[in-house]
Amino acid sequence: MVGLFASRHGHLNILLTRRSKTMRTYAGETALPGGKMEPQDVSIEETARREAYEECGITRNRHKVRKLATLAPFLTRGNLIVTPVVFFIADQTLIPRLNAKEVDVIFSHPLPRFLTGPFSRSYEIPWFSTNVPYRMFEFPSKHSPIVGFTADVLIEVAVLGYGREPDYERKAEGQLSMREIITIALREASEFQSDEQAHRVAKHDLLEDGPRGTLARLLHALSRPSITWSFSSLGKLFLPKL
Template structure:
């Protein structure tokens, strides 16, 4: 199995099926579609430490890692959540990929010359903040140091092993109680990091369509309240 080959084929292979899955499985609508803003996030995969010298075409999924950040707890929206680098499109952005990469540079300090854009996935609704989000899949062919650029926006920037994200022991269903309502999403508990909500759904969906995800028990619940 070549993880990089899987990633490169994912946008074309899964596009139509994924769009149907979004409509049926998520069953989410934007509260104000006429004013929704366009945004993009960068799903940046890389060879995990110890595998950087290997032939990229021969790497397996469990030999990769993924760039994530934790949003600052002082933010007004999605405070403290683990997320992919990204943000809203700006007038100067050529497309969603350019916006995702620009935001990643602004948030993590990575060197964009080392990033290969693989392709864009279907647009995902994010009802809570009224965004239409395009996930942009990318390969970090030449990694560079990353760090928190602006502490007002991010609390931490880190890379997390795909091997641990795929481990069924780290998979749960997040059950959030807010304002008397219960919201559920696929979630991951890895190294003390709790990944849920939009990012948890996006990871779950990506691993599913790549064919990387082993069976896990969605009845394992992690209950919390905001």
């Protein structure tokens, strides 16, 4: 779950967690709430809502936590395909309830920082068998650095939401798109036998006025000094125009 909420200063904050130090993987690292789809989940949205509730106690009430967009999938260095789902947390009275087995801290970070920096460092790594460089970023935060896949997702959300590229060079020279990376990874996996199959699985077409349009309208509303956040105003803001 990419959980956004309005700050007092008129911009968006991101809800982040620090994974418990007893976790088997990525212990003590900054992460977005989320996890693998379970058999009972009817959609990726339901997976995101369930995981956020289990990890952080974020209500599954659709009026209080409204889905904004499903982004194109990312491939992690652990070879997992992850599809981020963006939500707006409209109820400012929500009180998180931590699952201490998975999360030891919940904190927020301003979304604009992923466009303007500062970031602690950037570095390039060869991506799997392609040996093509992929640029990674590390952003400082008040609890633990925001790195890797989490940083990638939040840069993308900021780019979509604010409608512009970051102030820094986002990609390495010759860096492949995430869709190209996923296509290559799927083609190399034994269960995908052809380029056509891999491309079909990797393809993730979005409506022209999908996440970019929705998030842009949210940010436009945030820029109005008299905006009052409520479900009714969000409903008017995000209902499709006929």
